[in-house]
Amino acid sequence: MEGRLLSLILLTPLAGVLLLLLTPGGNRRLIKLMANLAGVAGFLVTIPLMMNFKAGTRGYQFTERLPWIPSLGVEYALGVDGISLLLVALTALAGALAILCSWGAVEERLKEFYALLLLQQAGMMGVFLATDFFLFYFCWELVLIPMYFIIGMWGGERRLYAAIKFVLYTVLGSVLMLLGILALYWQHFQQTGIYSFDIVKLMQVTLPPGTEHWIFWAFFIGFAIKVPMFPFHTWLPDAHVEAPTAGSVILAAVLLKMGTYGFVRFSLPLLPNASADRTVVRVIAVLSLIAILYGALVSLMQKDWKRLVAYSSVSHMGFCTLGIFALNHAGIAGSALQQVNHGISTSMLFLLVGIIYERRHTREIAQYGGLAHAMPGFAKVFAFAVFSSAGLPLLNGFIGEFTILQGVFAANRTWAAFAVMGVVLGAAYLLWLYQRTMLGAVTREENRGVADLTPREWLTFLPLMAWALWIGLYPKPFFDVLDAPVRAILERVAVR
Template sequence: MQGHLLSVILFTPLAGLFLLLFIPKSQKTFIRLWANITAAIGFLVSLPLIIGFDRSNGGYQFVERAEWIPSLGVQYLIGVDGISVLMVMLTTIMGFLAIFSSWDAIKDREKEYYSMFLLQQTGMLGVFISMDFLLFYVFWEMVLVPMYFIIGVWGGPRKLYAAIKFFLYTLTGGVLMLLGILLLYFNYFAQFGRYTFEIAELMKINLPLATQQWVFWAFFVGFAIKVPMFPFHTWLPDAHTEAPTAGSVILAAVLLKMGTYGFIRFSLPLLPKASSDHTIVTIVAVLSIIGILYGALVSLMQQDWKKLVAYSSVSHLGFCTLGIFALNQSGITGSIIQQINHGISTGMLFLVVGVIYERRHTREIKEYGGLAHIMPNYAIVFAIAMLSSAGLPLLNGFVGEFTILQGAFDANHVWAAFAVLGVIFGAAYLLWLYQRTMLGEVTNEKNKGLPDLKWREWAVFIPLIIWAISIGVYPKPYFDILEKPVAQIVHRVHDTANAAAVPTTPTPEVASR
């Protein structure tokens, strides 16, 4: 198993899906049970990955290689470094908890619902472990289909509009990204005389700055839509609001990270000249800061509980892209850790909304108030999730935000100054949401007698609470596992940028120095 560990992790959800197809639709309890068992096994088989991973090695580990389409230079090539390991673990844990949280929420077409979730799990894992660009693209596009159906079949009143909007936005970005991949593919052939989609080989291409810029913007649209960055964000609030709770959880916790992962894994190391170009960096940083402030301010105005959490993702992911394009160790490391934190914190917040929605079937904030008197355990869990998202010290959000701000400050003081405003606004909308829903007197008779958290809901929240506190108290293992792979990316970007900046003939000004 050790030699093919990644394949086992990748195809466990698919194997579970295959067996699920043979369970009769009438066996609803068994369908739920089997889907949860498959997701749990998917998490358990990923544990040897984190246990056996060598943190002192900055390269790829657990690599598997097999010919797929030799005539086109396509391989089944998978592997993980420190960045990928964290994303794989985030996917297996959040996938399991999202499926587990669906036990009481989904009442119809359970077989199709869980099939879509298991298919999506395979697609997301494939994105994070692919070392062949075409293989990566197949998994990237594969994720769209199950999420489209999860939103479009089991979503809210405007589910078809949200599903189609999500699909069209992300498909458009994927097609542009494919054009960028093909440009690299044909340039490699022109320089080396053979075809390959292997990412490590494509890094050997020597492209002029102008060509790198074209490829960068093709990648940028694909990744920015998935994040989503301002102004490509408009599909996200609709998708989040209309998706079932588990769909919102997995969308926020994992799917959005595919975009930020793309920037780190492909844009920076494959296109170092373009990624370090002053104009490009400034544009991306400005868009990130606008996203941070815009997402926070719009969250302050929301009357729908779930839509508020959805817009908060625009703000939080703005921090992640800002950290990436600070182009330094602190910024990129903080970005990756914050991506994990966002998955935990925002996943918890969507679960919090889902719990109350199942009881009252409304997300209007004005319908609530004083819930802490009726559901004290629920109020405690919500407080932890809210403070985690707000970045309270000793909780996970603080570690990521502080490290990103450190990296942003090193890159540009002004960036950090504006980003700090996002932290303040973030605390404002989260605290105001908590005050309006949990504190004060019970103003709505319909809320009296609402049951507090059930054991199954506790079972979903407790792992996330423990994870949030553990990162906040002791984040060292995350910094250790990221140190070498991030350093390699930073060195590649800066070394290339410095080499490009050295003139072939010194100018009089340079010579005089």
């Protein structure tokens, strides 16, 4: 089992799908139990990975390699390094929580719902574990279909529109990315005579500058749509708002990270010259800054609670891309950590919106006010989530944003100045949201008797809060884990 740990992590959710399909359809409670069991199992199998992972070691650990399509040189190759380790942990946790939070929220076609969530989780794990570019792409596309159905069948009123928009945007990006992958693969074959999608082998290709730029932009489209970077972000608010809570949590916590992960894992090490090109860096930095500021300003204007959180993702993911293209240690490490932070804090925010929506069936901010009176527990968790997301010291968001800003400052002071404005605006829209919904007198009768968090709901928040505190108080283990892979990337991308 030791040698096949990553396969176990990848296959546990799929085993959960099978288990669910074999569960008799009539017993709703049993289905929910089975789904939660699969979710928790999916998280538990990642624990040995965390325990045995050796920080500071170069290259991939726990590698596995089996031939898959020999005539194309495609392998079933898995491996983790520090960057993917954190995202695997995040995926496992978010997957389990997404299942747990749906206990009361989803009552229709339970089996299909949970099966799709688990299928999705397997796909996302595959994205982060794959060290074969083909396998990565395969899993990248595999994630799409379950999310289409989760949004399209269990979503809000405009769910079908949002779902198809999500699919078309993502596929358009990913097919162009596929062409980039194929071009790289073909260049590798021409230079070495070997067909391979192994990302370590592909790093040995020396590309002509023109080709490298084309491939970079092909990758960029695929990853930027997923992040989403401005101006490719328009699918995100629709998808987030229409998706059921579990879908929003997965989207925000994990799916968006696939884009930033793609930049760190593929664009930078495989295409170092194009990635460090001054024009390229400038374009991406400007787009990131626009995303940070524009996302924050749009969040300020939102009347819909969930839409506000959705736009805040655009702003926060802008920090991640900006950090990556600062192209220094602090920027990339901070960005990798901030991906996890964003996953934690935004999951909490979406879970909270989901809970209040279940109770009051509205997401309009103006409908609320003074909720803290009726729901003291909810208000405490919400405050925690807001502080975490806004980057208050002692919590996770602060560490991530601070490190990114440190890196960005070293790269370019003007960018840092603009990015800091984003931090200020972030605090503004989040605190204003908190004030409008939680504080003050109760303005509406309906808000007086709203039930507080149930123990099950507390259970979904506790692991996230614990993790946020851990990162906020003692981030050293996380930076230790990230150090070696970030160094490896920087060795390939020299700032020029």
